Amino acid sequence: MALTTARMKFYIDAKRCxxxxxxxxxxxxxxxxxxGIARIxxxxxxxxxxxxxxxxxxxxxxxxxxxxxxxxxxxxxxRPDGIVHVNKETCIGCGYCLYACPFGxxxxxxxxxxxxxxxxxxxxxxxxxxxxxxxxxxxxxYGSNRIAEGKLPMCASVCSTKALVAGDAEEVAKVVRARxxxxxxxxxxxxWETAYPTGPRL
Amino acid sequence: MAGLAQVFGFGAMTNHQxxxxxxxxxxxxxxxxxxxxxxxxxxxxxxxxxxxAVIISxxxxxxxxxxxxxxxxxxxxxxxxxxxxxxINIILANGWEDKKMVNERTYDFEALxxxxxxxxxxxxxxxxGVSKEQLFQVAKAMADNRPGTxxxxxxxxxxxxxxxxxRTYCHLxxxxxxxxxxxxxxxxxxxxxxIQGVTDIxxxxxxxxxxxxxxxTAWKHWSKVWDVPYEWMLSRFKSKEMMEKPGFTVARWYEGxxxxxxxxxxxxxxxxxxxxxxxxNSMSQMDRVKRALEKVELIxxxxxxxxxxxxxxxxxxxxxxxxxxxxxxxxxxxxxxxRDLQWRQRVVDPVFEARTDxxxxxxxxxxxxxxxxxxxxxxxxxxxxxxSMKEVKALPEQTIDxxxxxxNMGTLSIGYIGQTxxxxxxxxxxxxxxxxxxKKAVGGPVDGEQWGLPWPCWHDKHPxxxxxYRTDIPVAQGGSGxxxxxxxxAPDGQTMLAAEGSAPAGGPNAxxxxxxxxxxxxxxxxxxxxxxxxxxxxxxxxxRFNSWNIPDPVPTHREPIHSPRPDLIAxxxxxxxVKEHYRVPQPYKSMQKPEWAxxxxxxxxxxxxxxxxxxxxxxxxxxxxxxxxxxxxxxxxPKLANDHGIKNGDxxxxxxxxxMDGKPSRIKVKAKVTKRVGPDTxxxxxxxxxxxxxxxLASKYPEGTAPYSVGESANTVTNYxxxxxxxxxxxxxxxxxxxxx
Numbered sequence: 001m002a003l004t005t006a007r008m009k010f011y012i013d014a015k016r017c018x019x020x021x022x023x024x025x026x027x028x029x030x031x032x033x034x035x036g037i038a039r040i041x042x043x044x045x046x047x048x049x050x051x052x053x054x055x056x057x058x059x060x061x062x063x064x065x066x067x068x069x070x071x072x073x074x075x076x077x078x079r080p081d082g083i084v085h086v087n088k089e090t091c092i093g094c095g096y097c098l099y100a101c102p103f104g105x106x107x108x109x110x111x112x113x114x115x116x117x118x119x120x121x122x123x124x125x126x127x128x129x130x131x132x133x134x135x136x137x138x139x140x141x142y143g144s145n146r147i148a149e150g151k152l153p154m155c156a157s158v159c160s161t162k163a164l165v166a167g168d169a170e171e172v173a174k175v176v177r178a179r180x181x182x183x184x185x186x187x188x189x190x191x192w193e194t195a196y197p198t199g200p201r202l
Numbered sequence: 203m204a205g206l207a208q209v210f211g212f213g214a215m216t217n218h219q220x221x222x223x224x225x226x227x228x229x230x231x232x233x234x235x236x237x238x239x240x241x242x243x244x245x246x247x248x249x250x251x252x253x254x255a256v257i258i259s260x261x262x263x264x265x266x267x268x269x270x271x272x273x274x275x276x277x278x279x280x281x282x283x284x285x286x287x288x289x290i291n292i293i294l295a296n297g298w299e300d301k302k303m304v305n306e307r308t309y310d311f312e313a314l315x316x317x318x319x320x321x322x323x324x325x326x327x328x329x330x331g332v333s334k335e336q337l338f339q340v341a342k343a344m345a346d347n348r349p350g351t352x353x354x355x356x357x358x359x360x361x362x363x364x365x366x367x368x369r370t371y372c373h374l375x376x377x378x379x380x381x382x383x384x385x386x387x388x389x390x391x392x393x394x395x396x397i398q399g400v401t402d403i404x405x406x407x408x409x410x411x412x413x414x415x416x417x418x419t420a421w422k423h424w425s426k427v428w429d430v431p432y433e434w435m436l437s438r439f440k441s442k443e444m445m446e447k448p449g450f451t452v453a454r455w456y457e458g459x460x461x462x463x464x465x466x467x468x469x470x471x472x473x474x475x476x477x478x479x480x481x482x483n484s485m486s487q488m489d490r491v492k493r494a495l496e497k498v499e500l501i502x503x504x505x506x507x508x509x510x511x512x513x514x515x516x517x518x519x520x521x522x523x524x525x526x527x528x529x530x531x532x533x534x535x536x537x538x539x540x541r542d543l544q545w546r547q548r549v550v551d552p553v554f555e556a557r558t559d560x561x562x563x564x565x566x567x568x569x570x571x572x573x574x575x576x577x578x579x580x581x582x583x584x585x586x587x588x589x590s591m592k593e594v595k596a597l598p599e600q601t602i603d604x605x606x607x608x609x610n611m612g613t614l615s616i617g618y619i620g621q622t623x624x625x626x627x628x629x630x631x632x633x634x635x636x637x638x639x640x641k642k643a644v645g646g647p648v649d650g651e652q653w654g655l656p657w658p659c660w661h662d663k664h665p666x667x668x669x670x671y672r673t674d675i676p677v678a679q680g681g682s683g684x685x686x687x688x689x690x691x692a693p694d695g696q697t698m699l700a701a702e703g704s705a706p707a708g709g710p711n712a713x714x715x716x717x718x719x720x721x722x723x724x725x726x727x728x729x730x731x732x733x734x735x736x737x738x739x740x741x742x743x744x745x746r747f748n749s750w751n752i753p754d755p756v757p758t759h760r761e762p763i764h765s766p767r768p769d770l771i772a773x774x775x776x777x778x779x780v781k782e783h784y785r786v787p788q789p790y791k792s793m794q795k796p797e798w799a800x801x802x803x804x805x806x807x808x809x810x811x812x813x814x815x816x817x818x819x820x821x822x823x824x825x826x827x828x829x830x831x832x833x834x835x836x837x838x839x840p841k842l843a844n845d846h847g848i849k850n851g852d853x854x855x856x857x858x859x860x861x862m863d864g865k866p867s868r869i870k871v872k873a874k875v876t877k878r879v880g881p882d883t884x885x886x887x888x889x890x891x892x893x894x895x896x897x898x899l900a901s902k903y904p905e906g907t908a909p910y911s912v913g914e915s916a917n918t919v920t921n922y923x924x925x926x927x928x929x930x931x932x933x934x935x936x937x938x939x940x941x942x943x
Contacts, residue, residue: 020812047878053269161247
């Protein structure tokens with residue numbers, strides 16, 4: 001086990017995600033997320049056709065998070081363990097983060113066609129918010145704080161195929177490495193067509 | 203289940219889900235685990251990644267599972283037998299069959315050979331729509347990559363010849379030599395929580411617990427276990443004949459209400475119906491179900507949620523909705539798809555007025571006047587049951603122990619013996635010491651045990667049998683041959699016992715019949731004797747290619763009752779009409795009308811989606827799940843949609859041919875235009891209820907109990923059709939036409 005500070009990461013394996021929606025439902029239930037807000041959502045491309053691929057997309061808690069860089073009031077910040085949080089009492093709802101984020105993680109209340117944006121909500125890595133851990137205020141503003149309880153985020157805990165892996169970056173990297181080694185390259189697990197897209201197998 | 207039992211001797215998944223990690227090829231036919239068994243995909247994808255296993259998906263729909271397949275075959279619904287026979291034909295032509303398995307452990311291979319010869323690749327392509335090249339590719343992939351498993355579910359069984367379809371899956375695995383070895387097997391995935399347990403415990407109308415049947419010997423055995431005189435048991439029935447006559451099935455009970463008693467296998471109609479955790483929107487012929495619910499005198503719906511049953515019939519009285527406790531509110535043991543038992547802990551006391559299953563059943567027995575007989579067995583009375591069950595919501599944990607002990611006592615036939623409450627609870631404490639690939643415990647007090655003590659588990663030191671029919675290990679460690687269920691000789695005089703050299707290690711190295719009276723000797727002496735000699739109590743027999751005692755002894759192709767191919771109906775017609783099957787008449791040929799293909803040209807198939815389960819009274823009452831999949835829909839191929847002027851999201855009518863009394867049905871649903879289905883097929887998920895033929899029933903729910911989402915039930919338009927052996931409904935293949943609403 002590494003003795004340095006852990007940096008928390010998500011890894012989402014598009015070769016494993018089956019779009020069961022377990023992460024979406026578990027997240028909402030755990031954090032009491034209202035309808036219309038998706039702190040994580042499964043995106044499917046080529047639905048119903050060869051090449052159909054699914055990937056769950058939460059906040060990726062970027063190392064150099066563009067949302068943190070553009071936030072004009074410093075409501076967004078990166079914790080020492082790498083988790084990116086928003087302080088809902090500072091947020092002015094300008095929506096810059098929405099445009100900066102490549103993953104569509106920042107969520108704004110919906111309801112009216114031309115309504116104000118309101119305060120931003122996003123995946124907290126199930127780590128609560130800037131308030132006192134386990135306080136009523138934290139729970140109401142941000143949801144649960146499983147990290148403070150020593151648990152993994154709810155989405156990763158329930159993932160049926162272990163497509164969504166969370167934890168210390170070093171541990172996550174080991175999982176990624178093991179899978180890459182097992183799958184190999186070339187005509188291995190993913191087929192001739194992947195390795196040699198230009199020609200059929202003779 | 204019946205198909206498996208007719209080939210191997212037991213109606214159960216032969217290997218286990220984790221064992222798929224040992225497979226080098228995985229054929230998934232008639233099932234969609236990515237939606238219906240999501241956790242099992244962990245094992246399937248591990249096989250793909252680590253073993254480089256070939257994943258073959260065979261389905262009329264390109265499912266979420268097909269997305270992970272190396273080979274996808276789009277099969278016309280209901281043509282599984284030609285497809286499998288096409289594969290066996292290619293395997294035999296190339297000499298890829300496992301000769302040792304076929305010669306030493308099977309019966310009447312010649313009969314199978316004669317039948318498969320009719321299915322050359324061109325014939326198969328014409329019937330199924332799978333090309334010659336693709337068929338060869340699949341056969342070669344299965345032959346080159348052994349061991350391989352074949353996995354199926356309701357896509358294989360919900361046909362008028364479902365039992366025959368399942369038998370051909372088994373035959374393929376026998377021919378490939380994939381039986382009785384890790385990574386192989388016939389892995390049918392059951393579709394509900396503990397449904398294997400329900401089958402084992404005699405949920406069907408033709409057997410007492412443990413597949414003993416309902417003949418006199420079976421009643422005598424269980425009367426002894428329950429410590430009640432056989433004569434008392436007999437006195438509860440109208441006659442001995444009715445006592446030994448299979449009852450109605452869940453698929454067609456309503457005919458017992460609707461039909462004239464002269465047409466029934468009993469002289470009165472059904473007067474009351476008691477639902478216990480079963481939804482009506484998963485039964486086909488919804489219109490007839492509705493009319494039966496209107497005619498029957500009493501309806502009791504015992505469920506944690508108010509179901510479709512309560513709102514479907516147009517009646518104002520005689521429906522009793524009773525709140526049942528969920529599995530979080532009661533202790534229980536449950537048996538999963540691969541025969542594993544697991545102890546469940548209660549999390550909370552039953553909430554509000556909810557009562558546990560056992561509490562309500564004992565109360566019912568009390569009110570009907572046989573509680574005393576109900577709660578005792580040959581070792582005494584169950585402890586912890588109060589004198590009066592009225593107002594009792596739940597019983598203490600030891601009562602549940604007593605139930606399982608009674609199961610252990612009596613269910614000798616399939617070895618439900620060693621799964622004692624103590625052992626199950628100990629496994630729960632030591633769950634972390636079991637290996638994920640072999641399910642075997644390493645060290646600790648459970649050392650050597652298989653997770654879940656899968657049956658047969660012959661005594662309280664036996665590790666359980668994770669993989670059935672495995673001869674490379676001794677019986678004491680979970681080895682076994684095929685069950686010698688059909689005596690030592692077949693009617694044609696051939697032996698039904700395995701050949702010399704094919705037997706579980708450590709015992710006599712040849713076939714042998716079942717130990718005499720092993721299933722009824724309550725002292726377990728017969729079982730002990732067999733075990734001491736290294737013999738398996740149920741014998742070492744042969745698997746059958748020819749099941750002489752059921753219709754179509756060697757399975758042959760029969761077109762679905764509602765087939766889109768009149769030319770093939772002429773060549774491969776359905777069965778002759780049956781006068782009485784589970785107490786109701788069951789027409790086949792007279793319901794198969796070739797002209798329907800013209801009036802109703804589109805194949806209708808149904809299934810499940812991942813967000814919802816079964817009748818979904820619970821799931822549709824869950825805010826988060828409804829948000830993910832808010833309304834009922836039909837999947838239509840872009841070409842079919844465009845030909846009908848239907849755009850994605852349009853309302854459409856689905857109309858189906860008439861049922862038994864000549865009435866057509868229709869539903870109004872939204873179109874989802876997608877290439878998942880082919881241009882000749884539409885797909886309906888069957889989870890919705892609360893709307894009937896365009897009319898919402900939402901206002902009929904008791905106040906505050908309506909689910910967030912109501913919708914048309916697919917089973918309003920699924921067609922008439924039932925399996926020839928089990929009476930399973932033919933809801934995977936039907937006909938329909940569509941119209942823009």
